Amino acid sequence: MFDAVKHLFGVKTFAHGIHPPDSKNDTKELAIHQFPFAELLIVPFSQHIGKPAIPIVGEGAEVTRGQMIAKPDGFMSVAIHAPATGVIRSISLTPAINGKMTPGFFLEPYTASTQEVMEGPPVMPDTASSEEILSAIQNAGVVGLGGAGFPTHAKLKVPEGKSVDALIINGAECEPYLTTDHRVMLEHAEDVMKGIPYLLRATGAKTVVIAVESNKPDAAAALRKALPADLPITVEVLPVKYPQGAEKMLVSALLGREIPSGGLPLDVGVICTNVGTTAEIGHLLPRGMGLYERVITVGGPAVKKKGNYRIPIGTPLRYILDTVGTEDDITTVVMGGPMMGAAASSLDISITKGSTGVIAFTHRETGRVNEIHEYPCIKCGACVDACPIFLNPSQLGILASKEQYETMVDEFHLRDCFECGCCTFVCPSHIPLVQKFRVAKAASRKAQAKAAAEAAK
Amino acid sequence: MTRLAKTLTIRSSPHIRATSGVDSIMFNVVLAMLPVCFYAVYIFGMAAFLVLATSVVTCVLTEHLLCRINGKATTIGDWSVVITGVLYGLTLPPSLPLWMVVAGGVIAVGVGKYLFGGLGYNTFNVALVGRAILQAAFPAAMTTWPDAPVNRFGSLPSSTLALPLTKPIYDGVSSATPLADWKFNQVAAETGDLFMGTISGSTGETCALLILIGGIYLVARRMMNWRIPVVILATVAIATGILHLVDPERYASPTFMLFSGGLMLGAVFMASDMVGSPITHWGTVIYSVLIGLLVVLIRVWGGMPEGVMYAILIGNAATPQIDSWIQPKVYGTSTRRAAT
Numbered sequence: 192m193f194d195a196v197k198h199l200f201g202v203k204t205f206a207h208g209i210h211p212p213d214s215k216n217d218t219k220e221l222a223i224h225q226f227p228f229a230e231l232l233i234v235p236f237s238q239h240i241g242k243p244a245i246p247i248v249g250e251g252a253e254v255t256r257g258q259m260i261a262k263p264d265g266f267m268s269v270a271i272h273a274p275a276t277g278v279i280r281s282i283s284l285t286p287a288i289n290g291k292m293t294p295g296f297f298l299e300p301y302t303a304s305t306q307e308v309m310e311g312p313p314v315m316p317d318t319a320s321s322e323e324i325l326s327a328i329q330n331a332g333v334v335g336l337g338g339a340g341f342p343t344h345a346k347l348k349v350p351e352g353k354s355v356d357a358l359i360i361n362g363a364e365c366e367p368y369l370t371t372d373h374r375v376m377l378e379h380a381e382d383v384m385k386g387i388p389y390l391l392r393a394t395g396a397k398t399v400v401i402a403v404e405s406n407k408p409d410a411a412a413a414l415r416k417a418l419p420a421d422l423p424i425t426v427e428v429l430p431v432k433y434p435q436g437a438e439k440m441l442v443s444a445l446l447g448r449e450i451p452s453g454g455l456p457l458d459v460g461v462i463c464t465n466v467g468t469t470a471e472i473g474h475l476l477p478r479g480m481g482l483y484e485r486v487i488t489v490g491g492p493a494v495k496k497k498g499n500y501r502i503p504i505g506t507p508l509r510y511i512l513d514t515v516g517t518e519d520d521i522t523t524v525v526m527g528g529p530m531m532g533a534a535a536s537s538l539d540i541s542i543t544k545g546s547t548g549v550i551a552f553t554h555r556e557t558g559r560v561n562e563i564h565e566y567p568c569i570k571c572g573a574c575v576d577a578c579p580i581f582l583n584p585s586q587l588g589i590l591a592s593k594e595q596y597e598t599m600v601d602e603f604h605l606r607d608c609f610e611c612g613c614c615t616f617v618c619p620s621h622i623p624l625v626q627k628f629r630v631a632k633a634a635s636r637k638a639q640a641k642a643a644a645e646a647a648k
Numbered sequence: 649m650t651r652l653a654k655t656l657t658i659r660s661s662p663h664i665r666a667t668s669g670v671d672s673i674m675f676n677v678v679l680a681m682l683p684v685c686f687y688a689v690y691i692f693g694m695a696a697f698l699v700l701a702t703s704v705v706t707c708v709l710t711e712h713l714l715c716r717i718n719g720k721a722t723t724i725g726d727w728s729v730v731i732t733g734v735l736y737g738l739t740l741p742p743s744l745p746l747w748m749v750v751a752g753g754v755i756a757v758g759v760g761k762y763l764f765g766g767l768g769y770n771t772f773n774v775a776l777v778g779r780a781i782l783q784a785a786f787p788a789a790m791t792t793w794p795d796a797p798v799n800r801f802g803s804l805p806s807s808t809l810a811l812p813l814t815k816p817i818y819d820g821v822s823s824a825t826p827l828a829d830w831k832f833n834q835v836a837a838e839t840g841d842l843f844m845g846t847i848s849g850s851t852g853e854t855c856a857l858l859i860l861i862g863g864i865y866l867v868a869r870r871m872m873n874w875r876i877p878v879v880i881l882a883t884v885a886i887a888t889g890i891l892h893l894v895d896p897e898r899y900a901s902p903t904f905m906l907f908s909g910g911l912m913l914g915a916v917f918m919a920s921d922m923v924g925s926p927i928t929h930w931g932t933v934i935y936s937v938l939i940g941l942l943v944v945l946i947r948v949w950g951g952m953p954e955g956v957m958y959a960i961l962i963g964n965a966a967t968p969q970i971d972s973w974i975q976p977k978v979y980g981t982s983t984r985r986a987a988t
Contacts, residue, residue: 211664367664439979452980522657529663536658550663557657559665566670566726567768571922572873572929580979585927586971604978612662619670620768626660 205440207579208432209613211530213406214367218490221498223374227514228275228300232505233285234260235295238543239334240341241267246296252279257309257483260296263329269342270332272481274503275300276307286540288526288533295541298505311479316388324393324476331475332482332544337361337372337436337465338527340545343472347393347462355394355462359445360387360401362410362466363429363436366528369548371486372466374499376403376410379470380417386473387422394462399424400445401466404431433530434611438463440579452607482544491525491550493518502542509538511549522557525550530612566620574614574624580607584614584624591627596635605631670767673871674727680862681734681917687858688851692742693800695808696851702746703737704730706753714762728767729757735775735917738852739910739957740782741793745810748786752778772964773918776957783957789816793825793848825849826908827953830900842907849909856912863916872920875932880915881906883940891948899948911943914956924964931967931974939963 237243244261254260254273261271277300285295300306314327329344349355360383364372376383387399403411405428414426429435429444439450441463448459456463471482483504490497495516502511508524525532526540527547542549574584582604590599599605605628614624689697711729715722723729736756740749756778764770783790789807807816825848826837841847843856852859866872884905891899905911919925919939926935939959946955 209666211666443979450980452978454980523659523663524656525661525663527661529661531661532663533661534656534658534663536656538656552663557663560663561657561659563665563669567766569670569768569922570925570927571673572927575927575976578976581976582978583927583976586975603975604981607978607980610661616662616664617666619666619668619673621665621669623660625662629660 202430203427203444204430204432205435205443205579207577207581207613208434208440209577209616210431211367211433211616213431214529215370215373215406217497218368218488218499219370219373219407221370221374223378223486223499223501226500226502226506226511228302228306228503229506229510230299231280231507232274232277232298232300232503233295233507233539233541234271234274234298234505235285235287235293235541235543236261236271237293238271238340238504238545239269240339241265241269241345243293244268244271244332246282248279248296250279250281253277254279254298255309256304256306257480259330259332259481267342267345268329269334269344270330270481271296272332272483272504273298274483274505276304277301286537288535288540290536296505308480308483313479314476316392316476319392321393321395324389327476328389328393328472331472331480333468333471333475334482334544335465336467336471336485336544336547338531338545338547340543343464343468344393346464347390349394349457349462353457354460355396355457356398356460357446357462358387358390358394358396358399359438359441359456359461359463360399360466360469361436361438361441361463362401362403362407362414363441364407365404365431365433365435366530366532366547367433368490368550369488369528370490371488371499371547373407373410375467375470375486376407377413379474380413382470382473383414383466384417384419384422384424384473385477386469386471387424389472389476390462390464390469391422396462397423401426402429402435402441402445403427404429404435406431434579434613437579437609437611439609452604485542485544485546487542487546488548488550489515490548491552492556493521493551493553504544505541507539507541508535508549511542512538512551517551518553520553521551522554522561523552525552530616531610563621565622568620568622571619573617573619577613577617579611579613580609582608582614584618584628587631588614588622588624588627591631594634596631596638599628599631600635605635608632668871670728671726674731676869676871677731677866677917678727678734680865681731681738681852683858684738684852684855684862684913685734687855688738688742691854692851694802695800695804696742698746698804698808699740699742699744699749699851700734700737702749703740703753704733706750707733707736707757710754710757711762714758723766726767729761729774732757732761732774732778735773735852735913736778738913738917739775739779739850741790742851743792743805743807744782744789745807745816747810747812748782748789751785751812752782755781768923770923771968772961773921773924776918776961776964779957780961791828793850825953826904827947830904830908831947831953834897836900836904837908839903839907842904853910853913856907859912859916863920873922873925873932875929876920876925876936877915879933879936880919880940880943881911883937884911884943887941887944888948891944905944905947909947909954910956914943914960915939919960919963924960924967926967926970926974928971928974928976931970934970934974935963935967938966 242264284292325344760774760777810816888905889902942959
């Protein structure tokens with residue numbers, strides 16, 4: 192209701208959502224610093240959604256920082272580049288965040304090397320064709336740096352019969368603790384502006400909106416200062432609210448367009464790109480370089496030297512935490528933000544292109560979450576008021592307990608849930624709602640695959 | 649070197665939570681009702697205190713014992729049964745024999761709550777289940793409100809300590825509540841008296857001012873849906889306002905209707921019970937209009953002077969149906985998709 196009033200007064204926002212403490216004060220003032228090389232970097236072939244890349248160097252090969260070491264396998268795949276000059280010690284299985292083992296390079300950096308980065312032929316937005324830009328982005332290994340890891344060139348490819356009029360550059364960064372996009376906008380506004388012409392050229396969009404939450408006024412100011420005169424770009428400051436960074440929410444807040452259920456921003460003529468991804472495109476493509484490092488917030492109550500660091504892809508969590516120093520009793524290390532990030536099962540996991548943050552907690556913070564008592568649903572409606580896509584999490588939770596997964600999908604739009612966690616955050620009964628929905632979704636997918644297999648027989 | 653506590657704890661996101669839990673919400677509801685309780689004891693004296701204390705102790709003990717008997721951990725720590733005890737006590741006449749208070753309390757928690765599955769699963773407001781049973785079983789005792797005694801802390805109505813299963817004898821002059829006065833004698837009480845609660849009535853129903861303060865406290869702490877009391881009171885005000893304009897001799901004024909009887913207590917503390925009310929905003933509006941209209945219907949045309957209890961119980965009964973009709977419209981779905 193208050194959201195409707197805000198809209199009347201021209202405040203751009205979406206309905207519902209929550210206001211978790213943003214916890215950004217520790218790191219938002221800290222400039223990006225280069226992180227040292229670990230003794231061994233672990234670089235998985237697959238750091239993106241889609242097919243893993245195919246290695247093009249073998250064990251024992253000497254590689255140069257920035258050199259392509261695995262090539263894309265088809266359209267839904269991107270290249271992988273060496274994060275350091277050194278030698279490929281082995282190619283074997285590496286632990287991934289989801290607990291699975293996936294193949295990857297074990298790269299030992301040369302300590303004596305100057306670590307100069309390999310450059311290639313530049314690709315410029317005013318001379319390259321749309322296809323050339325997309326293929327350059329794919330070969331540069333660029334994926335969505337906001338955490339999703341979706342290949343950027345695939346996202347920018349406008350399918351036949353569709354058209355795009357607006358680009359949204361997502362600098363909302365609504366997850367608590369994370370300040371990487373904030374620092375990138377502040378320190379590398381020029382790169383963001385250099386990246387935009389590539390996106391315009393690739394998609395044929397007419398206008399660009401850069402969305403920044405109001406808790407980053409300095410970032411918005413830096414972007415406005417860097418605005419080129421000849422491009423149709425505006426910077427919009429949005430009220431702070433989670434999950435503002437979700438594509439659906441951004442498109443609603445900025446353009447008032449509603450993406451159809453099961454659809455993409457493309458269906459309403461919009462493409463959203465993370466601001467960090469845009470800055471990387473602006474930095475890498477004119478130099479003909481590949482993506483070999485990224486900016487990550489290392490923070491949380493357990494971390495001593497909190498900060499925003501430019502960290503080589505493949506750096507193991509253990510090395511990161513050892514370098515910044517931590518409290519003695521770490522209980523949980525979250526990769527990403529605390530609302531949607533995944534808890535690491537081991538410190539041998541390495542950071543990948545999709546890692547936005549490494550947030551470490553001690554028992555003081557996680558104990559409260561882990562040991563809270565679960566009460567029955569009292570139908571208070573807090574989850575209904577919080578859900579940004581107007582699901583009924585209370586009802587879904589009750590159905591999930593009864594394992595009525597089909598009803599959840601067919602009648603209560605379970606598939607539309609993008610797992611932002613607002614319902615679980617607000618639930619006074621401490622019911623793990625979004626966790627139940629993940630289980631339900633997986634079960635429903637499995638049942639459908641089985642049904643499809645039966646039908647195919 | 650990075651040292652771990654023991655091992656890394658893996659849990660699914662979100663890794664942070666909002667602070668208030670069910671126990672904290674329920675505790676605050678109890679806090680919000682305390683002024684009403686203190687005032688009830690101040691007005692009606694020792695008898696009211698005994699009724700309230702007995703009802704709270706009975707309800708809490710009943711839930712605790714039922715949990716124990718069934719080999720489960722006690723659930724009294726969530727404070728919800730304390731709310732039931734306080735609310736139930738507040739709806740009773742201050743001179744009600746204590747054994748009736750105990751009987752109603754046991755039935756309220758045992759049948760109205762525990763048999764339904766406990767907190768979150770009860771269809772009806774638990775306190776009102778107890779009151780409804782007593783109303784049916786002991787209509788005379790439930791509708792007798794003696795005048796407040798002069799020495800109200802030093803003496804008790806003889807009915808208070810009546811033995812179980814005996815017919816209580818009421819001393820003094822029974823006085824009618826303002827609603828009964830209007831219904832049967834067409835005499836309206838002063839609004840000021842109604843607002844301040846210096847009139848005859850059930851233990852906690854009389855002081856509208858303190859009930860409203862409690863409600864505002866809960867709304868301010870975002871622990872109550874403000875739509876429910878506001879819409880119920882507005883519905884009653886509008887409906888009785890129209891009737892009063894048509895025939896002021898026959899129909900009481902809206903202010904009289906708003907501040908008399910159990911309406912204020914019911915609208916603020918009972919109808920707003922999260923478990924028994926719909927989950928969506930529009931659902932609660934429909935529910936509240938329904939309750940408001942039923943209150944007017946029963947009070948004006950029914951056989952009894954008061955109808956809040958039945959109105960809320962019917963509202964509770966309608967809630968599951970309202971919930972199934974009024975679902976939030978999911979983002980990106982222009983039309984509601986039928987189940988296929």
